[in-house]
Amino acid sequence: MTTVETVRGPVAADELKTVLMHEHVFVLDEEMHRNYPELWDEELVVAEAVRKLNGLAALGVSTIVDPTVIGLGRDVARVARVNAQADINIVVATGLYTLGDVPLLFRYQGPGTLLGGEEPMVAMFVKDLTEGIAGTGIRAAFLKCAIEESLTPGVERVMRAVARAHLLTGAPIIIHTSAAHQTGLVAQDVFRSEGVDPGALVLAHSGDTDDLDYVRTLIDRGSYVGMDRFGLDPYLPAGQRVANVARLAGEGLASRLMLSHDYSCHIDWFPPGAREQIAPNWNFSCIHEQVLPALRLAGVSEQQITTMLTDNPRRFLTASHLS
Numbered sequence: 487m488t489t490v491e492t493v494r495g496p497v498a499a500d501e502l503k504t505v506l507m508h509e510h511v512f513v514l515d516e517e518m519h520r521n522y523p524e525l526w527d528e529e530l531v532v533a534e535a536v537r538k539l540n541g542l543a544a545l546g547v548s549t550i551v552d553p554t555v556i557g558l559g560r561d562v563a564r565v566a567r568v569n570a571q572a573d574i575n576i577v578v579a580t581g582l583y584t585l586g587d588v589p590l591l592f593r594y595q596g597p598g599t600l601l602g603g604e605e606p607m608v609a610m611f612v613k614d615l616t617e618g619i620a621g622t623g624i625r626a627a628f629l630k631c632a633i634e635e636s637l638t639p640g641v642e643r644v645m646r647a648v649a650r651a652h653l654l655t656g657a658p659i660i661i662h663t664s665a666a667h668q669t670g671l672v673a674q675d676v677f678r679s680e681g682v683d684p685g686a687l688v689l690a691h692s693g694d695t696d697d698l699d700y701v702r703t704l705i706d707r708g709s710y711v712g713m714d715r716f717g718l719d720p721y722l723p724a725g726q727r728v729a730n731v732a733r734l735a736g737e738g739l740a741s742r743l744m745l746s747h748d749y750s751c752h753i754d755w756f757p758p759g760a761r762e763q764i765a766p767n768w769n770f771s772c773i774h775e776q777v778l779p780a781l782r783l784a785g786v787s788e789q790q791i792t793t794m795l796t797d798n799p800r801r802f803l804t805a806s807h808l809s
Contacts, residue, residue, distance in 0.1 A: 490803045491625040492549075493562065493569045493576040502575060503548035505799035506773070508660065508690055508714040510552055510750035511535055511568055511576065514559040518754070526754065532568055535751035539572035542770040549575035551746075551799065553630040553660045553690070557583030559754075562624045568751075577803065580614035581630035581648050582607065583662065587640040596643070607647035608654070615655045627803060632662035633669045642676060649680035656806035660688045660712075665695035670704045670711070684708030688744055688802060694721045698730060705734075705742045710802060713794075714746035716777050717768035724767060728777060731794075732784035740790040744798055747772055 489496035512535070519526055542550070554560045562578055569576050582589070592607065594600045614626040631648045633641050645661075652659055659677070663670040670689035677687060685708050692701050693713035704711050713731050715721055734743060749770055753761070761768060767776065778791060 488804050490575075490577060491627040493566050493578060493624055497549075497575050499800050499804045501548070502796075502800055502803070504546055504795050505549040505551060506542075506547055506746045506770075506795075507551045507688065507744040507799050507802075508553060508712055508746035508748050509550040509770070510554050510558070510748070510753070511539070511550075511565045512559060512561065513554060513750045513753040513755065515754060516559045516561065526752075528564075531752040532564070535568045536571040538751045538770055539568065539574050539576075543572065543574045545771060545774040547574065547770075547774070549577060549799070551577045551579075551628070551660075551803070553579045553581075553628075553662075555579050555581040555583050555630045556589070557632075560619075562619045562622050566622065566624060577627045578619070578624065579628050579630040579660065580611045580619065580626035580651075581659075582644045583630065583632045584640055584644060585632055585634040586638050588643055592643075598639075598643075605643075605647050605650065607644065608650045611648065611651035612654055615651070615657050626657070628657050629659045630661070631659070633673050634662070634664045635667045635669070637669075637672050637676070645673065645676045646680060649677050649682050652682055652686060653680070658686045658688070658802050658805065660690055663689050663691055665692055665697070665700065668697075668700055670700075670709075671707075674704065674707050674709060685710075686805070688712055690714055691748070693727055693730065694718075696722070696726055696730065698733065701730070701734065702737075702739070705739055710742050710744055710798065712744045712746065714744055715748045716745070717747050717749065717772035718765050719767060720765060724772070724776065725780075728780045728784060732781055732786050735781075735786050735790045735794075740786075740793045741798060743794050744802075745773055745777070745794050 687709040690712035692711035
């Protein structure tokens with residue numbers, strides 16, 4: 487039986503059912519919260535996360551894939567507290583999120599540094615995938631890295647560490663990319679140079695553009711694309727996102743599209759209330775209450791919706807890319 491690692495342990499692939507492929511439970515700065523605890527009420531945000539995830543489950547979502555890694559405030563023990571009270575599968579990641587430099591921990595050790603040596607990130611990522619994260623026994627099921635405007639030396643170093651951990655474990659990879667800067671193409675080039683099958687990649691946030699030739703190129707080169715910021719209208723209005731998905735599905739490309747919101751139960755990047763004011767439709771209910779009805783009206787079939795929300799995530803999470 488094929489299984490996928492989740493916060494609550496291995497789950498049969500068939501039990502993943504409806505999956506949102508890019509959501510977060512918590513995105514925050516752990517160092518700030520440790521030093522300025524008055525900035526938040528942990529019990530309150532945990533309770534709010536439980537409420538939001540149970541509400542998502544009530545809409546028919548069985549699983550979320552949470553690409554929160556180092557750099558975004560990953561704490562799987564806190565997520566496990568939430569999951570103990572929320573009946574939903576949460577699939578977690580290993581990797582590192584930076585848009586510029588590597589953390590200072592790696593500045594003087596590893597390839598190309600003052601002290602040189604092997605890349606320490608590779609062993610760290612592999613341990614998270616094979617043994618568990620931070621002594622919790624919770625195993626990551628995939629890898630995550632990021633690129634925004636350009637391939638900085640730090641971003642490239644993380645990408646290559648992620649690629650090497652992938653080659654050792656077969657774990658798939660989600661990459662934060664910028665559609666505005668077309669950095670999904672850069673990511674594909676880096677991973678290809680490391681011998682990674684492009685089919686092991688989800689190029690997140692590819693749906694933030696109306697340039698469908700760019701999206702088609704990513705697909706033609708073999709990767710999945712994340713149409714995964716529904717509700718984030720300041721990047722691209724929902725109507726345009728729906729039209730783009732419908733057009734790509736009509737071209738027979740539904741098997742490469744991943745749907746999600748990139749929403750988080752709690753994020754400390756904005757003052758209280760700012761998210762709701764800036765992006766009032768950005769929430770866990772957007773896809774099921776607004777997007778799916780609009781897709782159906784646009785001619786997207788039930789089978790294509792199942793492909794995007796069930797078949798693609800299951801295939802991505804269960805495919806082993808070990809040679």
